[in-house]
Amino acid sequence: MIDDDVELAELMHDVLKSYSIELHAVHSPSAGFAALEEKTYDLVLLDVMLPEVNGLQMCSKIRYSSSAYKDVPIIILTARTELTDMVVGLETGADDYVKKPFEPRELVARINTILRRTKPAEKSSASSGAPSENAESGAVKSGLSCEITLEGDTLQIETQRARILVNGVKLETTSMEFELMAALAQRPGEILNRDDLLGEVHGTAVIYTRSIDALIYRLRTKIKEAGASVDFIRTVRGRGYSLVGHVNQLSGV
Structure with a gap:
């Protein structure tokens, strides 16, 4: 404190x-x-x-x-x-x-x-003898909610482990960043407006919608820094955001 x-x-x-x-x-x-x-x-x-x-x-x-x-x-x-x-x-x-x-x-x-x-997530990974978080595309699939490929890059969102991987590399995200990505992963390809995302990220739409734009910006930056050459998050002006790419695997979030 x-x-x-x-x-x-x-x-x-x-x-x-x-x-x-x-x-x-x-x-x-x-x-x-x-x-x-x-x-x-x-x-x-x-x-x-x-x-x-x-x-x-x-x-x-x-x-x-x-x-x-x-x-x-x-x-x-x-x-x-x-x-x-x-x-x-x-x-x-x-x-x-x-x-x-x-x-x-x-x-x-x-x-x-x-x-x-x-x-x-940390305890589960350590106790199960799982491969390194930075393993390449053979990363453990347990708890995989959504896997998306776009022009050779792969984005994975694992809700059980509360983690996001880009080309097998784990992103270090805040809890709100992860919640936002998990909300988009529930309906890949669909456009979700800021109010919808606010409800998912913070439980209730009490934060100004500009905070969603800030979270999206931080996620895009981290995805790029992890080595992706494409933008998995699409902005639809005046409407919201969506995840884009080919969905290879999808399970309940």
Whole structure:
């Protein structure tokens, strides 16, 4: 937890401990970066109002870092009520946001939701002796929901393992990025508008539709960086987005 409210951090330490969640709190961005460099964390709780730089700037710095912690899940904590702050938080790479003051059980629920998406896949892969995540096209097919090929490139979305592979290379995605891709994979080739995708990604359409465009941009960038020479996500101006290519395999999502 990176929050300059020492009293809140101490309170949350005790509350989360009762839910078997271990909390390490620091109170400035510089201390936060030092902690991330020193230890691997499952998730970061990041306050918006911080000294040195604000939490939204820090979130962006984490996401665009070349360090190993760049893909750590992030929940933004904000006392502000402006929709813009929430949208910017999601656009800078946050997985979720919680408004202060919050009910501890709500925060615990948000934490557990994200950890369920990120931890089981790692444990499953490690315990089953599965091939490397970076294996070529012979990657394990269990839990495969959708496989799409386009001009020689392959995109795989595996919902059981909550992962996306491009030509066998695993993408490091936030939970919201994965949910968006999984929503598109439910109906490949169909155009889904932003409101439909908002409902799928965040459970309810409460975030400004511009955040969907930001998630799409980040996904396209990651797919390209993974080596794809084509764009699997098609933009239909004024209507929405769809996955394009030949669907080789499709199962229930």
